[in-house]
Amino acid sequence: MPDEIQQRAGVPVLVCDPAGPLVATERDALDLIGAAFAGAEVVAVPVDRLDERFFALGTRFAGDVMQKFVNYRLRLVVVGDISTQVAGSSALRALVHESNRAEHIWFVPDLDALDDRLRAAS
Template sequence: MPDVIQERAGVQVLMCDPSGPPVATTQDALDLIGASFLGARVVAVPVDRLDERFFSLGTRFAGEIMQKFANYRLPLAVIGDITEHLAASSALRALVHESGRSDHIWFVPDLDALDARLRSVA
């Protein structure tokens, strides 16, 4: 299944296919941003599509990706269980905590949580 734009909780969301290509470069992030220009207000990326470097903050990869989305004022929702990554990194725990209060980057465990978050911005 390709990435598709669908309405969720009254918001148009680019739902990225879990089996799609990995987000392993900033260009991959820009490609998703470009795909959102067809009408999406949020991009939802499954955890499994993110390169492992995203969760190792020392690589700065997460910061680069998040900055691209912030520059375009496009929320990025990371969907899935990141418990293992959180257990390994206090810096990531702090980032996830802070992002929970922002409108730019959301870490949600599943689609129900995404829908709840979307209802708060719709």
């Protein structure tokens, strides 16, 4: 399945294909933002599409990517199991916790959980 805009809980979401290209640079993140401009308000990126540097906060890659989404007023949702990454980093655990309390960046286990969050946010 290619990346596609889907209506999820009444919100247009760019749902990214798990088999799509890796998001390994800021340019890759900007490509997703550009694709979202076709009408999406949210970009749902599977964990497998994110370079491992995203979860190593010392690289600042996650911060750079997240800031791009905030700047363009798009919500970024990381979809999938990140329990291994969170278990190995208290800083990442704190980031996930704080992000999930806010509006712009969410970490959810699956698309059903994303649907629930979108319904709760409206």
